[in-house]
Amino acid sequence: MTNIHPIETLYDRLINTFENTSEITNARLREYQDSQLSRYIKIETGNFSTPYSDHDTKEIVLNKRFLCLMWCLNYIILEITQNKSRTAIKITDTYTVMDSEDTEVKELDQLFDWAFSLKNHNSNDEWPENLPNPTMTSYKVRTANVIFMDAVSYIMFHEVAHIVNGHWGSYKEISLKFKNRDVLNEQEKALCVQLEQEADTFAYECMVSSNDDEDTRYHKQLGIIMAGLSSMFALKAKTRLTSLTHPSIHIRVFNSRERTSFSEGNEFHLDRVMNVGLSMFCRLHGIQYEDQNFGSFNSLLDYFFNLLDASGTQELQH
Numbered sequence: 001m002t003n004i005h006p007i008e009t010l011y012d013r014l015i016n017t018f019e020n021t022s023e024i025t026n027a028r029l030r031e032y033q034d035s036q037l038s039r040y041i042k043i044e045t046g047n048f049s050t051p052y053s054d055h056d057t058k059e060i061v062l063n064k065r066f067l068c069l070m071w072c073l074n075y076i077i078l079e080i081t082q083n084k085s086r087t088a089i090k091i092t093d094t095y096t097v098m099d100s101e102d103t104e105v106k107e108l109d110q111l112f113d114w115a116f117s118l119k120n121h122n123s124n125d126e127w128p129e130n131l132p133n134p135t136m137t138s139y140k141v142r143t144a145n146v147i148f149m150d151a152v153s154y155i156m157f158h159e160v161a162h163i164v165n166g167h168w169g170s171y172k173e174i175s176l177k178f179k180n181r182d183v184l185n186e187q188e189k190a191l192c193v194q195l196e197q198e199a200d201t202f203a204y205e206c207m208v209s210s211n212d213d214e215d216t217r218y219h220k221q222l223g224i225i226m227a228g229l230s231s232m233f234a235l236k237a238k239t240r241l242t243s244l245t246h247p248s249i250h251i252r253v254f255n256s257r258e259r260t261s262f263s264e265g266n267e268f269h270l271d272r273v274m275n276v277g278l279s280m281f282c283r284l285h286g287i288q289y290e291d292q293n294f295g296s297f298n299s300l301l302d303y304f305f306n307l308l309d310a311s312g313t314q315e316l317q318h
């Protein structure tokens, strides 16, 4: 038995994927080297926190518990939308009922519980024995690892954008205000939205290159969606959906889905991943949704979008 935590076995591969996403990205990162961006990726092992960029050291900071939550979510959603769809008792537009006697479904439940316990203060980050983890060699774990790498790379490029585009200059005052719980004016709110969208666009352009074939583009797109869903699930409460420093995270998740199109089968799976992720999120936060027939995934996604939009704003008004 070694003492290496399962998530740590992915760190080298993670940095390698990030640095070699495409030739353009590789060149960009070399260009930024030292002057604007530290090549050292810092991994925090403290209490749960979402990724951020340290503007003094120019480092991207990732939190180990966040990475574990992200891996588990990614694995669970892929399992529900791929393998477990075949044995599901009922699948409707808004939810999937899985066979609760199925041992793999029980494992997914346990993995979900552990992953979300990581958000608690001083939580135990030891990976529970006998549950799926990144060191396993099954096809589904290897697939989950690939998508996970893309998802984390996307988040890292988002942070790179904040560092190299000097966003901190504009953010500094705003984040101080946020810390002091001062109310942001409309102009400051708009600036936050603009900078976040700019960072997302930068990250997307770093990830997807025009030379990518459909398969590559598809797994990168899955990663981008997983990154967005993970950021939503990392929020403390649904009120934070319209949080002031990362405005309207759900809008950004939906935007990322609309950037490009795929073959019918891939489109279907990408939409299903969004659908399962969003209905899981609604259930987790007690956001009521109806089981109705939507006819198309687009109208279903519109439904979720409006639901989340209303729920985020409503809470803020309290």
Ligand SMILES: [Zn+2]
Pocket: 158, 162, 196, 199, 246
């Ligand atoms: Zn950001």
